[in-house]
Amino acid sequence: MTVWDRPEPPTRPAPLDRERIVAAAIALADEGGLEAVSLRKVAARLDAGPMRLYGYISTKEELFDLMVDEVHAEILPEEQPGDWREVLRIRADRTRQAALRHEWLADLLGGRPSLGPNALAVTEATLAALDGLADLDTVMRAVETVSAYFTGAIRREIANLRAERATGLSKRDWQRAYGPHVSRMLATGRFPALAKAVHDGTEVDAEESFSTGLDWVLDAVAAKLARPPA
Amino acid sequence: MTVWDRPEPPTRPAPLDRERIVAAAIALADEGGLEAVSLRKVAARLDAGPMRLYGYISTKEELFDLMVDEVHAEILPEEQPGDWREVLRIRADRTRQAALRHEWLADLLGGRPSLGPNALAVTEATLAALDGLADLDTVMRAVETVSAYFTGAIRREIANLRAERATGLSKRDWQRAYGPHVSRMLATGRFPALAKAVHDGTEVDAEESFSTGLDWVLDAVAAKLARPPA
DNA sequence: ATTTTGCCGAGACGCTGTATCGCAACAGTA
DNA sequence: TACTGTTGCGATACAGCGTCTCGGCAAAAT
Numbered sequence: 001m002t003v004w005d006r007p008e009p010p011t012r013p014a015p016l017d018r019e020r021i022v023a024a025a026i027a028l029a030d031e032g033g034l035e036a037v038s039l040r041k042v043a044a045r046l047d048a049g050p051m052r053l054y055g056y057i058s059t060k061e062e063l064f065d066l067m068v069d070e071v072h073a074e075i076l077p078e079e080q081p082g083d084w085r086e087v088l089r090i091r092a093d094r095t096r097q098a099a100l101r102h103e104w105l106a107d108l109l110g111g112r113p114s115l116g117p118n119a120l121a122v123t124e125a126t127l128a129a130l131d132g133l134a135d136l137d138t139v140m141r142a143v144e145t146v147s148a149y150f151t152g153a154i155r156r157e158i159a160n161l162r163a164e165r166a167t168g169l170s171k172r173d174w175q176r177a178y179g180p181h182v183s184r185m186l187a188t189g190r191f192p193a194l195a196k197a198v199h200d201g202t203e204v205d206a207e208e209s210f211s212t213g214l215d216w217v218l219d220a221v222a223a224k225l226a227r228p229p230a
Numbered sequence: 231m232t233v234w235d236r237p238e239p240p241t242r243p244a245p246l247d248r249e250r251i252v253a254a255a256i257a258l259a260d261e262g263g264l265e266a267v268s269l270r271k272v273a274a275r276l277d278a279g280p281m282r283l284y285g286y287i288s289t290k291e292e293l294f295d296l297m298v299d300e301v302h303a304e305i306l307p308e309e310q311p312g313d314w315r316e317v318l319r320i321r322a323d324r325t326r327q328a329a330l331r332h333e334w335l336a337d338l339l340g341g342r343p344s345l346g347p348n349a350l351a352v353t354e355a356t357l358a359a360l361d362g363l364a365d366l367d368t369v370m371r372a373v374e375t376v377s378a379y380f381t382g383a384i385r386r387e388i389a390n391l392r393a394e395r396a397t398g399l400s401k402r403d404w405q406r407a408y409g410p411h412v413s414r415m416l417a418t419g420r421f422p423a424l425a426k427a428v429h430d431g432t433e434v435d436a437e438e439s440f441s442t443g444l445d446w447v448l449d450a451v452a453a454k455l456a457r458p459p460a
Numbered sequence: 461a462t463t464t465t466g467c468c469g470a471g472a473c474g475c476t477g478t479a480t481c482g483c484a485a486c487a488g489t490a
Numbered sequence: 491t492a493c494t495g496t497t498g499c500g501a502t503a504c505a506g507c508g509t510c511t512c513g514g515c516a517a518a519a520t
Contacts, residue, residue: 048468048469049468049469049470050469051468051469051470052467052468052469055467055468
């Protein structure tokens with residue numbers, strides 16, 4: 001029996017590891033949002049059956065956790081530039097940038113404790129930058145307050161962005177963007193302050209709004225760090 | 231043919247309206263979390279077929295929107311007590327309380343723009359309290375910054391609460407609560423600042439932590455309101 | 461060469477959100 | 491009173507989901 005008669009051995013399944021699984025999941029999520037991520041589709045991208053994934057993760061939520069941690073690798077800057085304020089600011093900005101690249105991140109941010117290695121590294125870098133500037137409690141409060149701010153701000157920004165996209169291109173005009181419903185509501189006269197805000201408000205771009213709010217919060221932190229509590 | 235022979239006419243289906251649908255959905259979510267809310271189960275609670283709901287909502291997401299708006303009715307306080315700072319503080323506190331009563335709210339908070347009547351009323355009340363204290367841009371930034379903070383903070387609090395519950399009763403101890411994984415990570419020595427924080431950190435209760443961070447943010451807002459930009 | 465082991469994937473289960481469509485009960489008209 | 495038009499409910503269907511079970515096959519161990 002010559003070689004030509006013998007069939008090639010069946011190609012062994014492509015080797016798999018978490019990294020490739022997570023990469024496939026992220027690609028899927030980047031393209032179609034979190035809801036486009038199904039274990040079946042992730043597996044299909046890797047030429048594998050869905051059940052194969054269960055050797056590497058035990059639940060879909062775990063896959064999400066891995067995805068979030070993977071993105072934290074993008075958030076952690078290469079090198080730290082000293083000043084605590086800049087460290088916090090950069091962390092916030094980079095998280096925002098990551099969420100703009102991976103909008104699904106906004107859906108997951110703050111939804112579960114992030115305890116993966118990359119997320120821990122980010123926290124470590126943040127804490128290190130604040131170490132010694134005040135007692136530990138104050139430092140923790142500072143980090144958590146800033147995190148809470150940018151988590152919430154990023155979520156809102158992405159939510160608005162999606163709403164704008166969904167209602168069609170209308171970026172500027174609140175009323176037209178959010179449709180006749182809000183207009184009607186405002187017309188009832190029950191919301192005078194809101195109506196005024198919508199009518200008179202200048203359109204600020206999202207980045208500036210994020211940045212300004214962040215500055216405020218950082219100012220507050222600065223004040224507390226300067227005067228450590230008795 | 232007497233009355234006795236004739237069967238009763240089939241009982242007309244129980245009348246339905248959005249209020250009852252939303253109430254059923256909220257009850258379900260309170261009991262088993264957001265994932266326990268399925269159109270089939272909501273309909274079953276109302277002795278109706280799933281398809282019946284589509285007369286009142288056109289998508290499951292809309293049902294979530296209605297649920298969020300319904301909870302905003304709990305958030306809007308009966309009467310406003312003047313001072314802008316207290317108005318913002320009360321709004322944050324009440325939102326937090328609502329999220330503690332309805333943990334699923336944390337999953338939805340900030341996820342989509344809230345444009346229902348109750349949410350608009352809450353925004354209206356907030357804006358009204360700040361009206362005239364500074365130029366409109368500053369006021370908007372203030373409201374959004376505070377909202378971003380408490381959205382993020384509430385999310386984190388609920389996330390931690392769930393994690394504690396999931397890993398078993400261990401409320402206090404970080405390391406034990408988050409399991410051997412984190413301990414091992416810390417033991418690697420790659421996260422000295424984090425390790426110190428975990429080791430030396432005093433356990434602060436969630437409410438106080440929320441409240442302190444909120445105060446900081448409100449301080450920042452106060453500073454900006456006092457000095458309206460040129 | 462033979463046994464053991466471990467892992468992969470086909471299939472199944474119960475569930476999901478939603479489209480389709482036939483039927484039955486009402487309102488209006490002759 | 492008989493008929494007809496309209497409305498809206500719900501049975502059924504469909505495609506997809508996460509996950510469990512299990513049979514079989516290839517690699518490793520003996």
